[in-house]
Amino acid sequence: MSSPTTTANSGQVEYWNTSVGQIWAEHQALLDRKIKPLGEIAMKALRLQRGTRGLDIGCGCGQTTLDLSEWTGPTGLVTGVDISRPMLEIARNRPRPSVAGAVKFVEADAQTADLTFGGEPYDFVFSRFGVMFFENPDAAFANIRKALKPKARLSFVCWRSPEENPWMTEPAKVVAHLVPPPAQPQAQDPLAPGPFAFAEASRITGILSRAKFINIDVRPLNMQIGAGGLDDQLILSLQIGPLGAIARAHPELVAEMKGPVRDYIRPFVIDGKVKMPAACWVATANAT
Ligand SMILES: C[S@@+](CC[C@H](N)C(=O)[O-])C[C@H]1O[C@@H](n2cnc3c(N)ncnc32)[C@H](O)[C@@H]1O
Numbered sequence: 001m002s003s004p005t006t007t008a009n010s011g012q013v014e015y016w017n018t019s020v021g022q023i024w025a026e027h028q029a030l031l032d033r034k035i036k037p038l039g040e041i042a043m044k045a046l047r048l049q050r051g052t053r054g055l056d057i058g059c060g061c062g063q064t065t066l067d068l069s070e071w072t073g074p075t076g077l078v079t080g081v082d083i084s085r086p087m088l089e090i091a092r093n094r095p096r097p098s099v100a101g102a103v104k105f106v107e108a109d110a111q112t113a114d115l116t117f118g119g120e121p122y123d124f125v126f127s128r129f130g131v132m133f134f135e136n137p138d139a140a141f142a143n144i145r146k147a148l149k150p151k152a153r154l155s156f157v158c159w160r161s162p163e164e165n166p167w168m169t170e171p172a173k174v175v176a177h178l179v180p181p182p183a184q185p186q187a188q189d190p191l192a193p194g195p196f197a198f199a200e201a202s203r204i205t206g207i208l209s210r211a212k213f214i215n216i217d218v219r220p221l222n223m224q225i226g227a228g229g230l231d232d233q234l235i236l237s238l239q240i241g242p243l244g245a246i247a248r249a250h251p252e253l254v255a256e257m258k259g260p261v262r263d264y265i266r267p268f269v270i271d272g273k274v275k276m277p278a279a280c281w282v283a284t285a286n287a288t
Contacts, residue, residue: 008112009083012133012193016084019248023239025086028061030236034227038280039064039128041221042157043071045284051075052123055147057110057156058082058130062091062103068126069100076101079122081108081115082130111140115147122148127156132197141211148287154213155284157221161199164279167225167268168195172242174260178253179246195241204283213285221282226274233265233274234258 015021024031043064048054048071056065059080069078080103082088091105106117111134116122125144134140148154162169191197198204201218208216227236238247238254238261247254268276 008139009109009133009135009193012135013083013109016082016133017086020244021084021086023244024060024084025090027236027239028063028087028090030227030232031240032061032063034225034236035128036063037223037225038157038221038278039067041223042128042155042282043068043126045155045282046071046124046126046153048072048124053077053120054079054124054126055115055122055144056080056130057125057127057144058133059091059105060084060087060130062088062094062105064126064128065091065103065105066094066097066100069103070097072101073099074101077104078102079104079106079115079117081106081110081113083107083109110134111136111143113143115144122152124148124153124155126154127158129158129195131156132158132195133193135193137197137207138210141207141213145211145213145287150287152287153284154208154287155282157280157282158198158204159195160220160279160281162196165196167276167278168241170264171237171261172246174264175243175246175253175257178256178260179250198281198283201281204281208283208285212288214288216283216285218281218283221280223278223280224275225278226268226276228274229272230262230265230269230274233268233276234262237261237265 050073052072059065059082062080065078065080088105088107204218205216227233237243268274
């Protein structure tokens with residue numbers, strides 16, 4: 001398999017090709033169940049038509065690429081692009097929907113690769129939580145726009161701030177008393193590549209307009225999300241997000257962390273299913 005075409009995002013290439021990419025690949029079914037409804041809202045905003053061609057940026061394990069191809073149908077084409085080999089391997093081996101059209105999964109850096117891969121430009125571009133990890137978002141979105149036809153539709157969903165998504169950040173806080181403080185506490189750059197890099201709507205609007213997108217609309221999406229029951233959510237909380245990073249640094253403490261994290265999740269269980277309030281943006285635009 002070829003390597004991503006650039007080192008621009010080498011830190012992220014490493015991140016998504018080692019433990020984190022493997023964790024996403026291992027827990028693909030739980031993660032898909034949890035975030036599927038959020039992706040579906042962003043997908044509907046594309047107003048997809050049969051026979052069209054599209055790009056899925058940061059397609060990960062491929063659920064959204066396959067879902068998009070059900071909309072574009074047997075004469076359409078959807079290309080999923082990602083830098084994570086373990087996640088692309090899951091994507092390539094998933095069963096294809098019976099009515100889906102052509103689907104391709106390509107290992108490439110969306111910031112720098114020619115995303116047409118020598119073919120025709122696309123009618124639309126989509127992403128579910130795959131566009132917040134670029135070292136240079138201006139360059140990345142200019143590169144994405146270059147691969148689109150004039151007037152092509154863009155839609156993506158990304159997280160709002162950590163404060164508005166306590167389901168992601170609180171599990172790390174409830175185990176803080178168990179974990180030794182870091183020798184040199186690091187100040188976090190809120191704009192650094194990561195899940196919350198697009199927390200400010202004005203940042204998204206600026207990036208898209210500098211990349212020559214028009215008709216830009218960034219609107220809040222609030223939804224109760226969950227992967228299943230309490231045990232399913234416990235697995236995800238201990239592996240993904242800020243607590244996942246702490247747990248990987250302190251595997252010897254994971255058994256002790258389970259009690260406080262379980263206690264945090266429990267009030268969100270309704271009829272056996274976890275439902276936690278999530279706060280996102282859905283950004284839509286058109287290419288010039
Ligand atoms: C939070 S995951 C979301 C995966 C998938 N879209 C989903 O919803 O299940 C972020 C994804 O973005 C990918 N990614 C990060 N930087 C990228 C880049 N420069 N080019 C392409 N993909 C990238 C990661 O490898 C990862 O699969």
